Amino acid sequence: MNEQLNRRLAFLGILIIGLFAALFTRAWYLQVLTTDELSEKARSNYVEIVITEPTRGRILDRHGVVLADNIRSGVITVNQSRYAPGQIDFVLEQLSALIEVPVSTLKSRLDDQQTHPLAAKVVATGLDEYGLLRVSELSLPGVEAKWEMSRIYPQNEIGAHVVGYVGAMSQGQEDRLLQLGYLPSERVGKSGIEQIFEADLHGQPGRTELEVDSTGRVHRILSQTSATPGSDIYLSIDADLQAATESYLRQGLIAARKTVSDDSGFFYPAIGGAAVVMDLRNGDVLSMASHPTYDPNWLVGGITTLEYQSVFENPYAPGALNNRAVQGLYSPGSVFKLITALAGLEARLISPRAAFYDVGYFQIPDKYGCTGRCTFYNADKAPLGIVDLSSAITRSSDAYFYKVAHDLYWIRGDEQWAIQDMAELLGFGSQTGVQLPFEKSGRIGDGDIKEALFETNPDAYNPYGESTQWLPGDNINTGIGQGFVSVTAIQLANAYAAFANGGTLFSPNIVEKVVARSEDRFGSSVIDFDPRIQRIAEFPEGSGVVREGLHGVASKARRGTAWRAFEGYDSSGYAIAGKTGTAQAEGRNPVLQRKKEDSAVFVAWAPRHDPRYVVAVVMEEAGFGGEAAAPVARRILEALRAYEQRWPDPQVAFIPPQPECPEIPEALRGYDAFTSYVPEGCPWGIQVPRANNPEDVDGDGIPDLEERNQ
Amino acid sequence: MNLPLRKELRSPLRYADYSLGLVAILLAFIGVALNYSSTWRVLEFNGQDPATYAKRQILFVAIGILVMIGATFLDYRLYRDFANQAYLIVMLALVGVLFFGVERNGARAWYELPGLTFQLQPAEFAKVAVVIALAAFVANKDGNLRLVTLSNAFLMLAVPLGLIYLQPDLGTMLVFIAIGMGVLLVAGAQIKHIVITSLVGIVVVVGMFNSDNLGGPALLRETQEQRLTAFLDPTFDVQGASYNVNQSQIAIGAGGLRGQGWLQGTQTNLNLVPEQETDFIFTALGEEFGFIGISLLLLLYSYMLARMWFITRSSNDLFGTFACVGALSMFTFQIFQNIGMTMGIMPITGIPLPFLSHGGSSTVVAFGLIGLVINISARKHLA
Known part of the structure; x- marks a missing residue:
C-alpha cells in the first residue's frame, strides 16, 4: 500500500515537473526566440498613424x-x-x-x-x-x-x-x-x-x-x-503671351482650314500645331502652345467616358493630350537650310558670295553615276535665276542647297557628315532638356539610321526594297530638311536661338524658380533655375552671310519667302530675321484617306540686330510656311513687342546693338537693291522716316543707335 | 529542561511549514502589483481611482490570510467529520446559484452579496469541499478502491460537475476532474480503471463537442466550441475567438527577456488583452517583467508545489495525504492550464491563476487550501 502510494506520488511529481518544463520552454520560445516579431505586432497594436x-x-x-x-x-x-x-x-x-x-x-x-x-x-x-x-x-x-x-x-x-x-x-x-x-x-x-x-x-x-x-x-x-x-x-511662361500664342496658333489653323491646297484641291486639314517663344539670351521659354488643346479642369473633376472620348479620342483633332511642342516630330523643311548652309561653310564648300544659277532643279552629274532619283526639283519647279548664299536663303532656293548637300556627300572623310554634325551641334537629334515630360529627341538621318530603319521596319520605310546604303539622294533630301530628318518645335526654336545669340546653345528653362511655402527662420527657400548652357558653338567664317540671308525673309525688296505675311508689319526696332519651311509629310492622313498635305514651318527671331526672342511655329498639314505659319508668327511677334512694353526688361534697355555694316562701294550706295542688304543703323542703309523712328528720340535725324556708338 | 516529549504532545507549530504561507503571501502581493498595473491606465483614463482593483485585491488577500491562519490552527482531522455536511451545503449552494445567482460573461455562477461590491462564487468553495469530501471518502476506504467504491467516488464528482455544467463553466469543471483524477490515482485506483474512465471521458467530450453534428442537441455552447477551434487554429476569427489567444501571446512575447518594466507594458496599459486582471493576469507579468519575471514566478510556484508534494509524502494520515494530493492537483492544474492558455499551449477556459488573478472567492479559497496543507504539515507526525 505504502509502496504503491509512493510510486504514484512519484509519478505525480514527475508529471508536475514535466508540465512546468513545458511552461518554461514555451515562455522561452515566446520571449526570447520570437520576441522581435511579437514586439513588432505589439507596436502596431497600439500605435495608430x-x-x-x-x-x-x-x-x-x-x-x-x-x-x-x-x-x-x-x-x-x-x-x-x-x-x-x-x-x-x-x-x-x-x-x-x-x-x-x-x-x-x-x-x-x-x-x-x-x-x-x-x-x-x-x-x-x-x-x-x-x-x-x-x-x-x-x-x-x-x-x-x-x-x-x-x-x-x-x-x-x-x-x-x-x-x-x-x-x-x-x-x-x-x-x-x-x-x-x-x-x-x-x-x-x-x-x-x-x-x-x-x-x-x-x-x-x-x-x-x-x-x-x-x-x-x-x-x-x-x-x-x-x-x-x-x-x-x-x-518662365507669361500667361498673357501664352494666351496670345495659343489663340493665334488656333486662328492660324482655322484660317488654313479655309484654304484650298493646290496639290490636292481639298481644304487643308490643319489638324494641329505648335508654337514656341523663347528668350534667346537665357533660354527661358516665354510661351509654348500646342493645338488641339484641352481644359485640364475636365480631367480633375472625374470626367465621364463619353466626355473623355469626345475630347481626347476625336479623330479630327488627335492627340489633344500631347504637347506637340516637345512631343510632335516634324520634318523641318527649308528651315533646315540654316544647318546645310553652315555645314557647307564649315566644309569650305561654299563661297558665300559666289553666284549660282538656279534653273529650278538640281541634277546629279552623270560622272557620279546616279542611282535612283537623279533630278531634284524646287518646290514649285520655278527657276530663281542667279543666287548667292544670302539670297538662296532669303528666297529659299532648293537647287542651291541640293547642290551643297550633294557636294558634301562626295567629300570622303570626316566632313561627309557635315550636315548631320552641324545639326547635332545645334541640338537636333537629342532632347533639349526642357523641364517637360515625354520630350522627343527626333533624329537627323545618316547611314546608320537609314540602315536601322530599313531593317527594323521594311514595310513602312522600304516597301520597294531599295538599297539600305546612304545615297546622294538621301543627303540631298536631308539638305532641305526632308527625308530622314525629324525635329521638334522646341529644337527649332533652340537651334535658331543659338545661331541668333552667337552660338550659345541653351537647355531651355520653362521653370523660373521653385519657392517653398513653408517659412522657416530664414524665410521661404527659393530654388532659382539659372540658364543652362549646353555648349557654345563656333560658327564658320561666312555665317554673317547666312544671317544676312535670314534677315531678308520678310523683305519684299529681296523677295523673301515671308514678305506677304509681314506686309505692313511695323518693323521699327522690331525687325525680324527668320526662315520659312514647307515640309512634305510622308504617308497618308488616316482619317481623310488621302496623301498628307504639307506642313508649314516658320522660325524667326526679333529684333533683327539685338536678338532677344525667337519664335518657332509648326502647323501640321496647313500649307506653305510663308502663307500659313508666318502670319501666326507675325502676330506672336506683335504680341511680344506688347509684352516687352508691358514688362520692360531693365537688362534690355541700354544694350547698344552692334549692326554689322557691310562694306558697299560708294558708287552703289544709292541703289535700293544693295541698301536693302544693309542693316538698320548703318549710315548707308535704308533710312526709316524720322517721324516713325522711335529710336531717334531727340529728332536730329541720326538714329540713337548711331549716336551711342559715337 | 530538555525532556523528550512524546511525539503526540509536541506542539504542531514545530512542524508547520511556514515557508508555504510566506510563498503564498509573496505571490499574493505580486498579484496585487499586477492587478494594479493591468487596470490603472484605463481606470485613470475613465477618471476613476487607478488603484480600485488593487485595493480590492488587497482586501481579498487580507481575508485570505486570515482564512489561511484560521485553517492552520484548527486540527484538520476535525474536517473529516464534517466533510459530508460541507459537501452537501456546497452542493445546495451550487443548485441555488442556478436560480438566484447573477449572470456574468454568460455564466450564472455568482451570488450577489447585498451591500457589497463583489460576489461570491460557490464553485470555488466547492473545490475545497470536494477535496475534503473525496479525501475523506477515499481515506475511509483505506485506499481500497474497488470498482464500486470508485463508482461512488465518481458519483461524488459527477454531482458538482453536472451542476457547474448547467452554469456553465467549463474551466471549473476541468479543475474538478483534475482533483478527482489526482486523488483517485494516488489513492490506488487501478490503472485499467483510470484508463477506461479516461477513454469514456474523451468519448463524452468529443461527443459533446460534436453532439449537434451527430443529430443531438448542442451540448457545448458556441463560445466554448469557438475557443477550442481558436486554440487549434490561431488564425480563426482574429478579431473574435482568436483575439485573446493572439493578444496574450503578443503581450508575453513583447516582454522579451527583461520585460518593459512595471506599468510600462503597452498591451497591458491599453487594455489590449481582455480579462487581464483576472484570467489573463499572467500576460501583465510576461510583458512587464519578461522572461526573468516569468521564471521567478514559475520558480515560486514550483517551490510551493514541491513543498506540498513533500508534505503529502511525509504525512502519516491517509486523509491528510489525500486532501493534500487534492490541493496539489488543483493548484497544478490551475497553474498549468492558466499559464498554458495565455501562452497558447492550452485552450482558453476561464480558470483563475491562484493568488495572482483578481477575485475574492478564488483568492480566499487558494489561501484556505494552503492553510489546510500547512495544517496537515503541522500534524504530519500524528497518525
Missing part, C-alpha cells in the same frame, strides 16, 4: 498669375459595395433629384474603371455648402458628402500642355507613392509640370502617431510632424 495630406503647391507664371491652384470643393462619393446589385439605382435617383445631375451621368461615373471597384467613387464635385447639406440630410448609407481639396486651373486651357494635370495614381506607381507617404486618395501629376515637379509640388505629408487602446481611445500623442505644403512653381 494618422496621415494628413499636404496642400499641393501652386503653379504660377513668371509674373505671378496662378495657373494651377487648390480650392475647397464639395464632393459626393458613393460606395456601391454597400449595396446589392441593382439597389444602387434607388440611391442614384434620389441623388440625381437633389443635385440635378442625370442618373445616367452618375452611373457612368460609378462605372469608372480607373479606381478600385470596391472603393468609394466620386460622383459629383464642385458642390456648395447647401448641396452638401441637402445630400447629408438624406443620410443614405455609403453616400458621403464632404469637403475636399481639389485642383483647379483658373486659366482653363491656357498653358494646359505645360502645366499638365493631376489624376488618381495609376496601378504601376501606387506602391512606390504609398511608400513615400501618399494617401491612396491623393491625386498625382500626370503630365507637364505637374508630373515633372511632383516631388516639389506634393510637399511632405503630416504624420501623427497616437497611442490608442483596444477601443480606439487616444491615450497619448507619441510624435507629430505637421504637413509641409508643396512648393510653388514659377514658370
Whole structure:
C-alpha cells in the first residue's frame, strides 16, 4: 500500500515537473526566440498613424498669375459595395433629384474603371455648402458628402500642355507613392509640370502617431510632424503671351482650314500645331502652345467616358493630350537650310558670295553615276535665276542647297557628315532638356539610321526594297530638311536661338524658380533655375552671310519667302530675321484617306540686330510656311513687342546693338537693291522716316543707335 | 529542561511549514502589483481611482490570510467529520446559484452579496469541499478502491460537475476532474480503471463537442466550441475567438527577456488583452517583467508545489495525504492550464491563476487550501 502510494506520488511529481518544463520552454520560445516579431505586432497594436495630406503647391507664371491652384470643393462619393446589385439605382435617383445631375451621368461615373471597384467613387464635385447639406440630410448609407481639396486651373486651357494635370495614381506607381507617404486618395501629376515637379509640388505629408487602446481611445500623442505644403512653381511662361500664342496658333489653323491646297484641291486639314517663344539670351521659354488643346479642369473633376472620348479620342483633332511642342516630330523643311548652309561653310564648300544659277532643279552629274532619283526639283519647279548664299536663303532656293548637300556627300572623310554634325551641334537629334515630360529627341538621318530603319521596319520605310546604303539622294533630301530628318518645335526654336545669340546653345528653362511655402527662420527657400548652357558653338567664317540671308525673309525688296505675311508689319526696332519651311509629310492622313498635305514651318527671331526672342511655329498639314505659319508668327511677334512694353526688361534697355555694316562701294550706295542688304543703323542703309523712328528720340535725324556708338 | 516529549504532545507549530504561507503571501502581493498595473491606465483614463482593483485585491488577500491562519490552527482531522455536511451545503449552494445567482460573461455562477461590491462564487468553495469530501471518502476506504467504491467516488464528482455544467463553466469543471483524477490515482485506483474512465471521458467530450453534428442537441455552447477551434487554429476569427489567444501571446512575447518594466507594458496599459486582471493576469507579468519575471514566478510556484508534494509524502494520515494530493492537483492544474492558455499551449477556459488573478472567492479559497496543507504539515507526525 505504502509502496504503491509512493510510486504514484512519484509519478505525480514527475508529471508536475514535466508540465512546468513545458511552461518554461514555451515562455522561452515566446520571449526570447520570437520576441522581435511579437514586439513588432505589439507596436502596431497600439500605435495608430494618422496621415494628413499636404496642400499641393501652386503653379504660377513668371509674373505671378496662378495657373494651377487648390480650392475647397464639395464632393459626393458613393460606395456601391454597400449595396446589392441593382439597389444602387434607388440611391442614384434620389441623388440625381437633389443635385440635378442625370442618373445616367452618375452611373457612368460609378462605372469608372480607373479606381478600385470596391472603393468609394466620386460622383459629383464642385458642390456648395447647401448641396452638401441637402445630400447629408438624406443620410443614405455609403453616400458621403464632404469637403475636399481639389485642383483647379483658373486659366482653363491656357498653358494646359505645360502645366499638365493631376489624376488618381495609376496601378504601376501606387506602391512606390504609398511608400513615400501618399494617401491612396491623393491625386498625382500626370503630365507637364505637374508630373515633372511632383516631388516639389506634393510637399511632405503630416504624420501623427497616437497611442490608442483596444477601443480606439487616444491615450497619448507619441510624435507629430505637421504637413509641409508643396512648393510653388514659377514658370518662365507669361500667361498673357501664352494666351496670345495659343489663340493665334488656333486662328492660324482655322484660317488654313479655309484654304484650298493646290496639290490636292481639298481644304487643308490643319489638324494641329505648335508654337514656341523663347528668350534667346537665357533660354527661358516665354510661351509654348500646342493645338488641339484641352481644359485640364475636365480631367480633375472625374470626367465621364463619353466626355473623355469626345475630347481626347476625336479623330479630327488627335492627340489633344500631347504637347506637340516637345512631343510632335516634324520634318523641318527649308528651315533646315540654316544647318546645310553652315555645314557647307564649315566644309569650305561654299563661297558665300559666289553666284549660282538656279534653273529650278538640281541634277546629279552623270560622272557620279546616279542611282535612283537623279533630278531634284524646287518646290514649285520655278527657276530663281542667279543666287548667292544670302539670297538662296532669303528666297529659299532648293537647287542651291541640293547642290551643297550633294557636294558634301562626295567629300570622303570626316566632313561627309557635315550636315548631320552641324545639326547635332545645334541640338537636333537629342532632347533639349526642357523641364517637360515625354520630350522627343527626333533624329537627323545618316547611314546608320537609314540602315536601322530599313531593317527594323521594311514595310513602312522600304516597301520597294531599295538599297539600305546612304545615297546622294538621301543627303540631298536631308539638305532641305526632308527625308530622314525629324525635329521638334522646341529644337527649332533652340537651334535658331543659338545661331541668333552667337552660338550659345541653351537647355531651355520653362521653370523660373521653385519657392517653398513653408517659412522657416530664414524665410521661404527659393530654388532659382539659372540658364543652362549646353555648349557654345563656333560658327564658320561666312555665317554673317547666312544671317544676312535670314534677315531678308520678310523683305519684299529681296523677295523673301515671308514678305506677304509681314506686309505692313511695323518693323521699327522690331525687325525680324527668320526662315520659312514647307515640309512634305510622308504617308497618308488616316482619317481623310488621302496623301498628307504639307506642313508649314516658320522660325524667326526679333529684333533683327539685338536678338532677344525667337519664335518657332509648326502647323501640321496647313500649307506653305510663308502663307500659313508666318502670319501666326507675325502676330506672336506683335504680341511680344506688347509684352516687352508691358514688362520692360531693365537688362534690355541700354544694350547698344552692334549692326554689322557691310562694306558697299560708294558708287552703289544709292541703289535700293544693295541698301536693302544693309542693316538698320548703318549710315548707308535704308533710312526709316524720322517721324516713325522711335529710336531717334531727340529728332536730329541720326538714329540713337548711331549716336551711342559715337 | 530538555525532556523528550512524546511525539503526540509536541506542539504542531514545530512542524508547520511556514515557508508555504510566506510563498503564498509573496505571490499574493505580486498579484496585487499586477492587478494594479493591468487596470490603472484605463481606470485613470475613465477618471476613476487607478488603484480600485488593487485595493480590492488587497482586501481579498487580507481575508485570505486570515482564512489561511484560521485553517492552520484548527486540527484538520476535525474536517473529516464534517466533510459530508460541507459537501452537501456546497452542493445546495451550487443548485441555488442556478436560480438566484447573477449572470456574468454568460455564466450564472455568482451570488450577489447585498451591500457589497463583489460576489461570491460557490464553485470555488466547492473545490475545497470536494477535496475534503473525496479525501475523506477515499481515506475511509483505506485506499481500497474497488470498482464500486470508485463508482461512488465518481458519483461524488459527477454531482458538482453536472451542476457547474448547467452554469456553465467549463474551466471549473476541468479543475474538478483534475482533483478527482489526482486523488483517485494516488489513492490506488487501478490503472485499467483510470484508463477506461479516461477513454469514456474523451468519448463524452468529443461527443459533446460534436453532439449537434451527430443529430443531438448542442451540448457545448458556441463560445466554448469557438475557443477550442481558436486554440487549434490561431488564425480563426482574429478579431473574435482568436483575439485573446493572439493578444496574450503578443503581450508575453513583447516582454522579451527583461520585460518593459512595471506599468510600462503597452498591451497591458491599453487594455489590449481582455480579462487581464483576472484570467489573463499572467500576460501583465510576461510583458512587464519578461522572461526573468516569468521564471521567478514559475520558480515560486514550483517551490510551493514541491513543498506540498513533500508534505503529502511525509504525512502519516491517509486523509491528510489525500486532501493534500487534492490541493496539489488543483493548484497544478490551475497553474498549468492558466499559464498554458495565455501562452497558447492550452485552450482558453476561464480558470483563475491562484493568488495572482483578481477575485475574492478564488483568492480566499487558494489561501484556505494552503492553510489546510500547512495544517496537515503541522500534524504530519500524528497518525
